[in-house]
Amino acid sequence: MTTRPSAFAVHLFTASGAALALMALVAASHGAWREMFLWLGIGLVVDGIDGPLARKVDVKRNAANWDGIILDLVIDYLTYVFIPAFALIHTGLLPAPWGLLAALLITSTGVIYFADTRMKSKDNSFSGFPAVWHMPLLVLVVFAPPAWATGTIVVALALGQFTYLKFIHPVRTARWRTLNLPVQLIWFLLAAWSVWENLDPPEIARVLLLLTSLWLLFVGIVMQIFPGRGSADDEVEV
Structure with missing residues (x-):
């Protein structure tokens, strides 16, 4: 099936959320919480826009080799689960080792939730x-x-x-x-x-x-x- 550039471009737009997630992770690793939430906020904007764009260009038909649902779930897990869990370890909200244990709980239960049909x-x-x-x-x-x-x-x-x-x-x-x-x-x-x-x-x-x-x-x-x-x-x- 032929892939239309406009449809693939929407997949690339969705995929930019992974880059934004990485920037948030870098900020979190330095304890720059304002910057971390800023990158996460931009990611939320992308997440809110890409769905209507995907439906408009019909990515399921015009870029069928890539599953937009899986792509979206991967990025959502990074943005909504993994990075907040990582940040929780370093915020000081929980003392060691409880911060790490809480982060492990979030990441392990979160991935199971995302896979639940x-x-x-x-x-x-x-x-x-x-x-x-x-x-x-x-x-x-x-x-x-x-x-x-x-x-x-x-x-x-x-x-x-x-x-x-x-x-x-x-x-x-x-x-x-x-x-x-x-x-x-x-x-x-x-x-x-x-x-x-x-x-x-x-x-x-x-x-x-x-x-x-x-x-x-x-x-x-x-x-x-x-x-x-x-x-x-x-x-x-x-």
Whole structure:
């Protein structure tokens, strides 16, 4: 099958996320947390754009020799799991050897979660915590809680990957999307503000970051407990 340059270019665009992940890793190795989150943030932008581009040029048909889903999963694992786990070792949030043990827990459970074919429910929510470790890591770095609290959160989220508790996809989960999507956008703005302030934002930003984080973490479970009309699993993307 003929490969169209435009379709292959989209694969290359997606693959640039690996280079961005490497830059984030280099920053993390030097303890440059602001730069690390900056590179991860750029990677998130690429991750948000490449899907619509791939559908527009129909990469499945026009660049069929490369599997975009596998490519995306590899980069997502690097960006969302591996680098946050590496960073956790060096942030000082957990003393040695607990930081390393927590990182091993994140990387080993995260790769199993990414390989689970049941990770998406019928309403396009995630089944179990979706291993987006860069998000709780940023919140933990901003708040620097006691080591016992950090460890408890890490273990709870790691175990949460293997439950049937729902976690929303702010764009693809249709129910309450008109509320959840703005909350997600506000979270990203607050995260960017925190990074700009070298992970030490003003108190108002810290409070709002915590509130939006808790909303995004628990709203899917609330929707699951109160499904409304019919089963939440019957909802479809619109």
